[in-house]
Amino acid sequence: MTQLIQACKYFCNSRKRFKFLYLALIYNLAILNAQHLVEKENQWNVAIYPTFTPDFHSYAIKILDDTLVNGLVYHKVYYSYDSINTVWNYRYGFIREDTLKRVYYKRDHDNEVLLYDFNLNVNDTFKIDEFCTLQVVEIDSISLNDGQTRKRLKLVRKGEPGWGHEYWIDGIGSQFGLINHFGFCVTDYSDVLLCFYNNNKLLFPMAPASCFLTKNDEASNKPRIKLFPNPFHSYIKFENSNSQFRSFKLTTLTGKVMLNGRFEDAGSKINTEALIYGIYLFIVEAENGKQCVSRLIKY
Known part of the structure; x- marks a missing residue:
């Protein structure tokens, strides 16, 4: 019993x-x-890093009003260019998401384009244009700051594995921002996602270095630092003719620091053999805290 x-x-x-x-x-x-990417009060703060100039700055995108276009419900895309996002302006962009988690973008009277398809599987392709097709090579998930789990897709340019990679996060978009991630297909794209908010709560990333960069037009901030080769492989050489800039760091596009140091300690050459191929930000910093940023590609 x-x-x-x-x-x-x-x-x-x-x-x-x-x-x-x-x-x-x-x-x-x-x-x-x-998760829905097209949701009111979603906000993306994006940095623009023009190649090899100190003239970097930010903008923010927010999804607000809905509207009917050709019988389809879209949301209007608003932009803000001040660091505290007090002024939002509509710039003739519409965005929508269907039940299959495909996101479409339309500008004014142009035809809509497919911006994302979060239902893709490994080895599926996503055509940007006749010259560029992306392919999914890996799918995993990440956790946001509030504990939510989001699907993440890793994509490469099909047939060119050394080009680098791009991540899409379900409900957030690309590491290159919401709208302009098609620039991944060219070498001079400049938009990078800094932070993602929902209802003014920071959901991604965990601990950003900054969520908004203020435009800097001071000529004295020009770094006068030459970096070569670019693309690089096992090393980066530099020539620093501006003693104002003393330290450097090499980060991923999501802000993870991979290398850092001071110019006088590094000599004129930085070993990069341990880095995987992809796109990095080379950030130089002056004693007063001012920074300049360049993009480098490892092949």
């Missing part, structure tokens, strides 16, 4: 554990699949 009672208790407890795990699984799947 004792053994029978113990068996019943074990069976009941097992059913409770199974029910708990099942509910937890359903809950997590619901979170993972219920």
Whole structure:
């Protein structure tokens, strides 16, 4: 009888554990699949890093009003160019998302273009134009600051694995910002996502170095630093003719610091053999904290 009672208790407890795990699984799947990129009050803060100049700055995008265009419901895309986002202006852009998690963008009277397809699987392709097609090479998930789990796709330029890669995060977009990620297909693109908000809450990334960069027009900030070769492979050489800039760091596009140091300690050459191929930001900093940024590509 004792053994029978113990068996019943074990069976009941097992059913409770199974029910708990099942509910937890359903809950997590619901979170993972219920994200919408096109949602009011979503905000993207983006940096513009013109190649090899100190003239970097930021803008913010927010999805606000909805409107009807050709029988389809779109949301208007607003822009702000001040660091505290007090003024928002509509710039003739419309965005929508269908039930298959495909995101479309339309400017004024132009035809809409497919901006994202978050239903892609590994090896699926996404055509940008006749000259560039992206291919999904990996799918995983990441956690946002509020604990949500989001699907993430890693894409490369098809047939050119040394070109670098791009990440799409479900409900957020690309690491190159919301609208302009097609620039990944050319070498001189400059937009980089700094921060993503929903209802003024920072959801991504975890600890950004900055969520808005102020435009800097002072001629004295020009770094007069030559970096070569670019693209690079096993090393970067530099010539620093501006003693104002003392330190440097090499980061990923998401802000992760891969290398850092001071110019006088590094000599004239930085070893980069340990870095994987891709696109990096080379940031130089003056003693007063002012920075200049350049983009480098490792092949």
